[in-house]
Amino acid sequence: MTSRRSDERAARPASGEPTLQRAQEQIDRLLNVSLNVAVTGESGAGKSTFINAFRNLGDEDEGAAETGVTETTTEPTPYTHPTMPNVTLWDLPGVGTPKFKAKTYAKAMKFDRYDFFLIISSRRFRENDLMLAKEIKQKKKQFYFIRSNIDIDIANEENKRGFNREETLSKIRRNCKENLSDVGDSKVFLINCRDLTAFDFEELVETLNSELPQHKQEALLLSVPVTSVAILEKKVKIVEKVILGAATVSGAIAAVPVPGLSFACDMAMVGSFFTTCYHIFGLDDKSLKKLSERVNKPHLKNLDKSPLLKELAQNSAARMGVSAVGEFLCSLIPGPGSIAAAAISFTTTRDLLQKGLKKLADEARRVLREAGLQ
Ligand SMILES: Nc1nc2c(ncn2[C@@H]2O[C@H](COP(=O)(O)OP(=O)(O)OP(=O)(O)O)[C@@H](O)[C@H]2O)c(=O)[nH]1
Ligand SMILES: [Mg+2]
Incomplete structure (x- = not known):
């Protein structure tokens, strides 16, 4: 025996x-793979709202990023993912406000420390959006362009005669891409930051998943909310x-x-x-x-x-x-x-x-x- x-x-x-x-x-x-995602863009574009939705939190929940109708986020603030403690979404202050001038923004925000960037832009494409894209490219980092408030655009357009949802979305996507053409062929995603189940969130996840290094892909996928x-x-x-x-x-x-x-x-x-x-x-x-x-x-x-x-x-x-x-x-x-x-x-x-x-x-x-x- x-x-x-x-x-x-x-x-x-x-x-x-x-x-x-x-x-x-x-x-x-x-759980220990570190992933630092910078969420940047102009004040009011929806950065904090996006981060809350990504972390499956409501704006009023404990630990949620503060959101609001006036300039709200005034320091780069790290938000740890509730399940994946090493996935951090950095809520950056809005670019181009009196407090954060476009010229000095990249340096002040320490662009080097992030794995990739999400530039969030609402309603109309702005000079600051292009400036951010250029700064990020210069640092040899990747950005993904998020056009927020799509729900509002669609609601505003849908009562017009001859409204076609897909055509409207294509038009917005085309407009962002054209405006970003100086920095090459950019990836653009149309998002409702308050409801990630709508529009292009899944395409965004798919794209990030195909472009990140393998171990970071898995950390990202485990951290995204189950929207589909x-x-x-x-x-x-x-x-x-x-x-x-x-x-x-x-x-x-x-x-x-x-x-x-x-x-x-x-x-x-x-x-x-x-x-x-x-x-x-x-x-x-x-x-x-x-x-x-x-x-x-x-x-x-x-x-x-x-x-x-x-x-x-x-x-x-x-x-x-x-x-x-x-x-x-x-x-x-x-x-x-x-x-x-x-x-x-x-x-x-x-x-x-x-x-x-x-x-x-x-x-x-x-x-x-x-x-x-x-
Ligand atoms: N309907 C709709 N509202 C949005 C969307 N994104 C943001 N909002 C609203 O827009 C306002 C500003 O959003 P915030 O997330 O605070 O914007 P921010 O980019 O963090 O602004 P700062 O912190 O000032 O730089 C809030 O009232 C949000 O609820 C969206 O995609 N759709
Ligand atoms: Mg904010």
Whole structure:
């Protein structure tokens, strides 16, 4: 009979880490990728409003950037993403105000420290918008041009005779591109900063995703709000990859139980892994409330919760022991009845993670279906 200690050793992959720990490490690694996004533009363009929407916060919520009808943001202010702590959106003061003259703005805002820039411009293209684009290009950085207040433009135009929504949007896009032609072929996105589910937000995410370095792409995708099924499915793919990467162990080892793993420790890891996913998929109560308001479907925030979601909600609200979530997931997989008392193999842990992911992803799909965001 092999001793408990040698079983343990045999069951561990070359790196010496069990699967769950690896999954947690991979998630931690993603959570630690730093991404600094500068949001710039003229005063009143919608910078702070965009940042709040991106962080899934209302303008009145605790921790939200202040927004207003007069010059509001007067210092470059970092806003950390609530789920992805190393993704920071920098709310820069408006350019071209008496306080921040266009000439000295780039230097004062320390343009070097950002990964990329979002220039937000509302209503009419301005000289300052072009100046910003030139300064950013000069620093050999990338910018994406956001034309905000599109909802207002459309509302103003739609009562005119012969109104054509697509033509109006194309006209605005063309106008921005033409005005930016001095700095090359620029990417322009039409956005309602108060509702990212409308207009070009998804195209913006798609473009950023294709242009950022791989590890930053994943950090970005995990941090964007779930505004559509396409975005949700991208997030699910990343988490799937994390699980598979974490579970890549040799076939022989994969089947061996790991009696040495502490049950309590594993269950805490499973719990914390899925609590992170729960927020990333927008299933937490706050996100559901925001979504229900945005799509004007009050019943969304009171949707019947599956037992797994109930556990996650409780765990998330209490910000304490996460083992109940793990225990619940364990009860879903066939195996030695009470896993608490038995060994847990790498294949078992991988199955558990995959089953949990599928359940959460299905919940998130159901929410989007109910919200009419397919
Ligand atoms: N309808 C609509 N309103 C918007 C949009 N973007 C911003 N607003 C409103 O415009 C006003 C100014 O927005 P802010 O986000 O405070 O603008 P800012 O660019 O941060 O302004 P400063 O901090 O002064 O530089 C607020 O009342 C917002 O609610 C948009 O896309 N659509
Ligand atoms: Mg502001």
